[in-house]
Amino acid sequence: MDQPSSDRGLVWVCARNAAPYVERCVRSLAAQQDAAFDVLFVDDASSDDTAGLAERALAASLPGRHRVVRSPEQRGKARHAFELLRGATGYTWIAVVDGDDALIDPDALHAIARAYQDGFDVVWTDFETDTGVADGNGPLDPFDSPRRQGWASSHLFSFRQLLIQRVPDSYFKDESGAWLDCACDMAIAYPVLDQTRRYLFLPRAAYRYTTTNPLSHHAGHGGLSSPRQRERAEWVRSQAPLPCWRPVHEHRPSMDHGLGVKLHQMHVSTAQCFARLDALERQVAQMPFRQLALERLVQREHIPLAWLVQLGGWALDVGMLNHLADTLDGYRQPRVLEFGSGRGSRVLGKLVAARGGTLTSVEHDADWAASTAAAIRAHALGDHARVVHCPLVEASCFGHTTRFYDMGFLSPDERFDVVVVDGPPEATGLFARLPALPAIAGHLSLQGFHLYLDDFDREQEQMIARWWLEMAPELRAESLVFDKMVCELTPRT
Known part of the structure; x- marks a missing residue:
């Protein structure tokens, strides 16, 4: 040179x-x-x-x-x-x-x-x-x-x-x-x-x-x-x-660019606030259907009302659980994988147990995993449900690096009919749920499956679903509206 x-x-x-x-x-x-x-x-x-x-x-x-x-x-x-x-x-x-x-x-x-x-x-x-x-x-x-x-x-x-x-x-x-x-x-x-x-x-x-x-x-x-x-x-x-020996405030172009980043973050936060308001409007509209779902879960599925009353926030909501009950009816002894455990896990565990199936609930927080596992045992669901503590590890997926559950505990021949992606939490990293599909692609039932991506109100989850569909055009997606939005992915055939 x-x-x-x-x-x-x-x-x-x-x-x-x-x-x-x-x-x-x-x-x-x-x-x-x-x-x-x-x-x-x-x-x-x-x-x-x-x-x-x-x-x-x-x-x-x-x-x-x-x-x-x-x-x-x-x-x-x-x-x-x-x-x-x-x-x-x-x-x-x-x-x-x-x-x-x-x-x-x-x-x-x-x-x-x-x-x-x-x-x-x-x-x-x-x-x-x-x-x-x-x-x-x-x-x-x-x-x-x-x-x-x-x-x-x-x-x-x-x-x-x-x-x-x-x-x-x-x-x-x-x-x-x-x-x-x-x-x-x-x-x-x-x-x-x-x-x-x-x-x-x-x-x-x-x-x-x-x-x-x-x-x-x-x-x-x-x-x-x-x-x-x-x-x-x-x-x-x-x-x-x-x-740091070259701070931003001594360089005007960097300050301008940084303020632009801040303004974009504020715009995203404002958009998220409006999205939450839209979600509240949907919840009001869903109240009659929520009542019907509540009655079905209590009377037909024998879910204790106290469990359902406690649902909210990060947990699976009543409408989603009611839809899952219908989905589980389509499988003989359904095998279910849940990313992110919570109060909804014991309800899901009871739905699965009633159909002779199995639930594997994955959780990265050791204390939360222990709490969910104790609830599973306390209600005699241990024969049908388990909680696995899986720390988050570096995961590079579709060119994007984030943190996802260490799935090394799965045996090569394990298969799942239904997958619920309700974790990791958004705070753990950008596009935290992006690795979910490739992580379990080899463990999905060959006879057909349902995969649910929760929190589909959020822009990140919408982008994740779009990337998944680009990578796997053999899947089709449908948006479901409950207390929150959920994306349901199934094979086209």
Whole structure:
């Protein structure tokens, strides 16, 4: 590569055994318009011809603007970042691209470069997956710690080079001092984000993320991250943030962008308030039907009235439980899985027990799980219902990272006829229920099933259902209105 100028960028591509994808990646870089950048391609000891393909493609497409590093041993993305990027002092900014991915917006790097000219320190874009799912990233609030806001800056992530110079090697290592072998994107991003609040999110799908690569850490885990990936991600999150030395208030464009983020959050909160008012109107309209449902559950299903009176808030409501009773009648000894336990769990357990079925209720809060389990035992439902304490773990699904139940307790041959998704709670993370369908896709009954996504009044749940339908067009969805809205998903045939 020629000697870089002070405002030039560096696109860092790291790859291992990415031969089927690497030429596409290079072509996407060469297609970038009006952007001054070089490419540093690191081959992490591939056993295929990744390095050779990259060298030939770069020589043809970006002559004189690239360097290929062939690592003699597998070192991992975190170690390469520490050893190579900290020394790239001739560049203003660095953008991270994986060798099996590609840029899809020819103006992406030009837009990123303009943002650095305007004084921003960290810039990222939105993305889509190779299966067509979009909208995975979003802005960060510059008035709060990035570690408290969820993982919203993945994939085409870029940063001012001077920030990575100040990151100690310990942030790229695990608790034993070994270099991280996964969760490396988080390990690179979080200590960079810690140091500044001058963020810019570009709401454009500029990056295509390959989820179908069989060597991905999602492969074989139903779309979720591997257990090792989740464990290392938790370790990265747990590290103390580096001091912030570039605050937002000293940079007017960042202040303007941050205030825009705040205004958007206020708009969303206002919209949610109106949605709650609409829900109250629906509840009033549903009162006659609620009374009929209440009578049916008490008289025909022999549910104690005291149980039903206590329902509300986060619990399954009476109308939903009445509908579930009808659904359960369609299955012989129905097998039911419930995400998120609560007061409604014992009612659901009694409905299932009356039909000779089984209920598995999953709960992440240990105290709440113990309380629900005690209620199940106290009412002699233990032969038909169980509560499983499942801590939340890192889960990457459809290109979006959140936290979901650790489903490792399920045996491979377990199947469910009815699934109720009423957890994790919204407060545990953005799109917290998104991993539910891929997590149990292999455990759904082959003879047909019903899946219910609760809290369908909320925008997040509506987006989750839309993504699910994009990924599984063989499903159909129907909105049901009770005290709250519920989305019912069933096979089309």
